[in-house]
Amino acid sequence: MKNTIIAPSVLAADFANLQRDIEIINASEADWFHIDIMDGVFVPNISFGMPVLEAISKHAKKTIDVHLMIVDPDRYIKTFAGLGANILTVHYEACPHLHRTLQAIKAEGMKAGVALNPHTNVALLEDTIKDIDMVCLMSVNPGFGGQSFIENTYSKIEKLKELIIRKNASTIIEIDGGVTDKNAKRLVQAGADVLVAGNFVFKADNPMQTIVDLKKITTL
Ligand code: DX5
Numbered sequence: 001m002k003n004t005i006i007a008p009s010v011l012a013a014d015f016a017n018l019q020r021d022i023e024i025i026n027a028s029e030a031d032w033f034h035i036d037i038m039d040g041v042f043v044p045n046i047s048f049g050m051p052v053l054e055a056i057s058k059h060a061k062k063t064i065d066v067h068l069m070i071v072d073p074d075r076y077i078k079t080f081a082g083l084g085a086n087i088l089t090v091h092y093e094a095c096p097h098l099h100r101t102l103q104a105i106k107a108e109g110m111k112a113g114v115a116l117n118p119h120t121n122v123a124l125l126e127d128t129i130k131d132i133d134m135v136c137l138m139s140v141n142p143g144f145g146g147q148s149f150i151e152n153t154y155s156k157i158e159k160l161k162e163l164i165i166r167k168n169a170s171t172i173i174e175i176d177g178g179v180t181d182k183n184a185k186r187l188v189q190a191g192a193d194v195l196v197a198g199n200f201v202f203k204a205d206n207p208m209q210t211i212v213d214l215k216k217i218t219t220l
């Protein structure tokens with residue numbers, strides 16, 4: 001049986017009621033917290049930074065999966081480890097020395113993730129896949145929640161899965177952007193292990209039940 005990891009994206013939470021929304025996720029069947037950090041340079045939006053993550057960490061009782069959409073992420077690896085990140089994901093497009101960055105993340109005791117923008121070919125990970133704990137395939141252009149899912153993602157998952165198997169790597173696959181009950185099952189069938197969901201969870205009438213439903217749909 002395949003048990004898919006569900007990672008609600010806090011970007012879609014109500015920031016004026018952040019503790020309440022974190023407690024909802026704590027009490028739910030969700031597995032991780034997905035935390036989007038945007039710098040207004042790598043992506044055309046600014047989300048939130050260290051003080052907010054520090055506040056989230058105090059209450060969050062599940063794995064903290066931090067997605068850095070920032071230039072030069074190497075500068076902040078130690079900082080994010082100190083703020084409670086369990087998984088730190090950097091963008092392939094922001095890392096000219098990706099291998100070094102991955103080693104630095106692991107040296108701080110975190111799992112190392114690499115995110116690929118929709119236009120970035122999975123074949124570019126041929127030489128690093130064995131060093132990567134998780135690949136995050138962006139299924140929207142990063143920067144905003146609530147965008148619609150890019151259909152080409154399914155074939156990227158299949159290509160990535162093929163690469164992981166061929167290289168005998170233990171990398172898991174995360175999908176980020178536009179995930180709903182309409183595409184969740186097909187994503188998992190294609191090979192996804194982790195589904196990030198922002199708006200679909202937090203803007204639902206009943207986020208807890210929505211997570212239960214997502215879990216059910218994706219248990220194959
Ligand atoms: C987009 C972020 C996503 C976003 C997902 O740049 O990386 O994690 O919060 O939100 P939804 O699920 O609403 O597309």
Ligand code: ZN
Nearest residue numbers: 036067176196
């Ligand atoms: Zn994200």
